[in-house]
Amino acid sequence: MARLAAILKALWRAFQRGEKSIATLAGNNFFLVALLFLGKAGTFLFLIMGLVILFPLSTDPLRKIPPSRLGLWPLEKREMWLLRAISPWVNPMTWAIVALALWAARGRVTVGLWAMAAGLVAAGFVISELPLPRGATMWRRVPHFPGRLDQLVRKNLREMLSTLDFYCALLLSLSTALYRIFGPPLPPEALMAMTLLVVIALSSYAQCLFGLDGVGGWSRYGLLPLSAWRILAAKDAAFLVIVVVLSAPLAPLAGLGAALVALAMGRRSSVLDPRPQARWRFSAGASPVYGIGQIIAMAFAASSIFLTSWLIVFPCVALWAGSLWWYGQKMEEKELAA
Amino acid sequence: MISCRNLTRRYGDFTAVDNLNLEVETGAICVFLGPNGAGKSTTVKMLTGLLPPTSGTVEVCGLDAAANARELKRRIGVLPEDLGLFDDLTVEEHLHLTGAVYGLDRHETRRRTDQLLHTLSLEHGRHTFASACSHGMRKKTSFAMALLPSPQVLFLDEPFEAVDPVTSRIMRDLLQSAARRGVTIFLTAHILSVAEELATQVVMIRKGKIVWNSPAAELKQSLEAHYFDLVESPVVEDLEWLGSPPS
Numbered sequence: 001m002a003r004l005a006a007i008l009k010a011l012w013r014a015f016q017r018g019e020k021s022i023a024t025l026a027g028n029n030f031f032l033v034a035l036l037f038l039g040k041a042g043t044f045l046f047l048i049m050g051l052v053i054l055f056p057l058s059t060d061p062l063r064k065i066p067p068s069r070l071g072l073w074p075l076e077k078r079e080m081w082l083l084r085a086i087s088p089w090v091n092p093m094t095w096a097i098v099a100l101a102l103w104a105a106r107g108r109v110t111v112g113l114w115a116m117a118a119g120l121v122a123a124g125f126v127i128s129e130l131p132l133p134r135g136a137t138m139w140r141r142v143p144h145f146p147g148r149l150d151q152l153v154r155k156n157l158r159e160m161l162s163t164l165d166f167y168c169a170l171l172l173s174l175s176t177a178l179y180r181i182f183g184p185p186l187p188p189e190a191l192m193a194m195t196l197l198v199v200i201a202l203s204s205y206a207q208c209l210f211g212l213d214g215v216g217g218w219s220r221y222g223l224l225p226l227s228a229w230r231i232l233a234a235k236d237a238a239f240l241v242i243v244v245v246l247s248a249p250l251a252p253l254a255g256l257g258a259a260l261v262a263l264a265m266g267r268r269s270s271v272l273d274p275r276p277q278a279r280w281r282f283s284a285g286a287s288p289v290y291g292i293g294q295i296i297a298m299a300f301a302a303s304s305i306f307l308t309s310w311l312i313v314f315p316c317v318a319l320w321a322g323s324l325w326w327y328g329q330k331m332e333e334k335e336l337a338a
Numbered sequence: 339m340i341s342c343r344n345l346t347r348r349y350g351d352f353t354a355v356d357n358l359n360l361e362v363e364t365g366a367i368c369v370f371l372g373p374n375g376a377g378k379s380t381t382v383k384m385l386t387g388l389l390p391p392t393s394g395t396v397e398v399c400g401l402d403a404a405a406n407a408r409e410l411k412r413r414i415g416v417l418p419e420d421l422g423l424f425d426d427l428t429v430e431e432h433l434h435l436t437g438a439v440y441g442l443d444r445h446e447t448r449r450r451t452d453q454l455l456h457t458l459s460l461e462h463g464r465h466t467f468a469s470a471c472s473h474g475m476r477k478k479t480s481f482a483m484a485l486l487p488s489p490q491v492l493f494l495d496e497p498f499e500a501v502d503p504v505t506s507r508i509m510r511d512l513l514q515s516a517a518r519r520g521v522t523i524f525l526t527a528h529i530l531s532v533a534e535e536l537a538t539q540v541v542m543i544r545k546g547k548i549v550w551n552s553p554a555a556e557l558k559q560s561l562e563a564h565y566f567d568l569v570e571s572p573v574v575e576d577l578e579w580l581g582s583p584p585s
Contacts, residue, residue: 140428140465151427151435158426213424220422222388224439225411 004079007065008086014064015090027285029295030168030201036292058124061090093121149234156238159212160205162279169201169246177249188251192306195251196299199243199258203294204283206259206266209235211277211284218274222335229328232271236263236324253310254302260316261301264323265294271327272334339364339491339522340385345394347380354380356546358394362539367513367523369533369554371561372543373570378526379419381543382495385524386416399490412440415484417494421476422483425469429460429479432468433486440487447486454482457512459505473500481509485516492516494525498532510536534561544569 062070062084075083088094097118104114139161145153160166176194180186205211209232210218221231240259247255269286277283285291304312340362347355355377362368372378383389385396387407396403399413416422423432430451437447455461458478468476477500484492492513498506513536517523527533533540540557542550542565549568557564566572 148438148441150438151431154431155424155426155435162426212426216418216420216423217425219388219418219420220424223386223411223416223418223422225408226439227408 003073003075004082004086007073007075007083008090011061011064011087012090015061027204027287027291028165028282029204029285029291030165030197031282032288032291033197033200033295057091057093058121059091060088060125062087088125093124097121145237149230149237152231152234153237153241156209156235157241160202160238160242162212163205163277164280164282165202165205166242168282169198169242172201173198173246173250180249188306191251192254192302195247195255196258196302198246198250199255199262199298199302200295202239202243202246202259203262203266203298204285204291206239206262207269207285207290207294208275208277208283209239209266209270210274212279214276227328228331228335229324232267232324232328232331235270236320239263251302251306253313254306257305257313257316258298258302260313260320261297262294264316264319265297267323267327271331339366339399340368340524341397342385343395345381345384345396346392347377347384347389348392353546355384355391358543358546358548360541360548360551362522362524364522365517365520366538367517367525367536368539368541369537370524370526370541370543371528371530371533371565371569372526376543376569377546378543379495382416382419382493382524382526386414386418386493387411388416388418412487413489414491414493415487415489416492417477417480417484417497419495421480423468423476423480425467428465428467429471429475430455430464432479432483436483436486442487450486451482454486457508458482459508474502474505477501478505485512489521491522491524494523496526496528498527498529506532530562530565537561540564542569 097114100109100114100117103109104111139158142154142157142161144150172194176186176191176198180191213221224231240256240263243255243259244252247259266285269290273286275284275286285294301312301316305316340360342358342360345355345358345360346353358377358381370378370381380389384391385398385403387396387403387410390404398410401410401413403410427435433451433454434447437444437450442450455464458481460475460478460482463471463475466475468479471479477497481494481497484494494513497509501509510532513523513525517538525536534554537554540550540552540554540561541548550564554561559567
């Protein structure tokens with residue numbers, strides 16, 4: 001039993017250190033919007049929130065132990081079984097599901113809600129056991145782009161496609177597009193609101209554009225004979241491609257304006273305070289205050305474009321270009337002072 | 339071709355590189371040796387403009403590394419300590435990126451890419467993402483990226499670690515042929531037999547200070563013996579519990 005206790009203690013420590021999902025949600029713009037403004041938005045949004053919150057939290061803690069190490073430890077069969085049975089309890093989500101079951105038994109929540117939450121958590125556990133391809137491998141065939149930044153833009157696109165922000169935005173965009181096709185006509189303002197929600201779902205990523213490049217990526221940027229603004233432009237191109245595609249069936253110009261503002265506002269955090277991000281998680285923004293500022297500016301840009309004039313896209317472009325130039329300089333200064 | 343004077347790098351109270359003075363001639367293969375933490379990688383980072391020195395100057399290809407960083411980057415090829423690869427690009431895409439960024443046309447980039455992939459036995463893994471590559475493949479990819487733009491100076495940080503013997507032989511031959519054509523090579527290594535074979539200049543560093551700097555031909559004994567004499571000699575402690583039955 002001493003062996004088992006030692007492994008579980010190490011597992012607990014590793015899980016606590018590695019599990020940043022809850023912390024990342026606190027800095028995620030979509031989470032902030034849902035929490036602050038959309039309390040009465042109904043089942044659909046809560047379903048999406050359930051998906052986006054429960055899914056990434058529901059990982060099997062035993063995965064923290066490399067399989068080769070686990071296979072090499074001289075554990076007996078009985079100890080392996082015990083480890084398998086006890087290790088899920090290292091994840092607080094298991095306790096949350098038990099608590100929800102108790103509430104369901106007392107009639108405080110419906111059995112259906114408990115079943116949905118338990119199903120999502122179980123799915124998260126099972127999926128974390130499957131040998132899924134990494135984000136990059138899954139998105140091998142991304143399009144080529146003209147110019148010498150082609151491969152950088154493709155890389156950035158693959159990075160974005162391996163965050164949950166994109167899938168949340170995709171879900172919102174697709175469901176609105178389907179509703180437009182099959183449902184009763186939507187008021188134009190609703191299209192603008194949904195577009196804004198799509199860009200908000202992506203906007204935290206604009207605060208951490210270098211988060212998935214890793215240490216090797218940073219040193220490669222330092223070695224490439226490219227101006228820093230070009231490196232930033234390659235990041236922005238990938239972000240804008242995704243926004244344009246996802247907002248195309250909704251209000252594309254409002255989406256574009258909001259995206260340009262999101263990039264300009266997120267630049268400071270991306271360049272001066274880059275934080276590593278995890279794949280298949282939501283992007284963690286700099287802080288809730290920073291995120292709210294970004295959301296307000298995006299909402300202002302999108303609504304102005306939609307309600308006043310499409311020409312307001314131009315000031316958004318100017319703001320974005322100014323941030324590109326300014327923070328390109330800052331990035332080069334930072335490299336020199338590294 | 340490479341010249342540094344009074345090069346120093348401090349991290350707080352710790353001096354990683356201390357007053358380093360060094361000259362490397364065009365076409366030389368300078369092997370930079372030292373134990374872990376001696377300051378080798380820090381020196382390479384300063385020579386390649388990745389890290390600014392606390393004091394002192396670096397000149398590579400006649401360019402001041404601090405003042406002409408971008409122009410310098412166009413003329414050098416680097417295999418950095420962390421390899422500098424992106425998880426989301428394949429082996430081939432890394433080489434295409436390098437060609438495009440260094441201004442080679444598409445045809446020439448593809449030609450050189452194919453040659454390098456073939457020479458370094460990377461053809462089978464050309465469509466493998468860096469994140470899925472073995473360490474040896476990653477090292478070869480980074481080495482190929484350093485060679486592809488045909489640089490005037492090559493900086494290679496531990497190029498032979500984790501590389502199979504055949505590729506290691508090929509890499510050594512490539513480096514020697516590049517040096518014969520006037521490419522200056524500055525490399526760090528731990529494998530002393532390989533270093534001995536390649537070096538035309540040997541520099542040894544310990545605790546941030548150069549303890550030896552001479553043409554390789556001037557070494558009076560084997561590089562290994564010289565290294566153990568000057569830098570550090572191995573002391574093996576007897577672990578008396580080794581071989582006792584497991585509990």
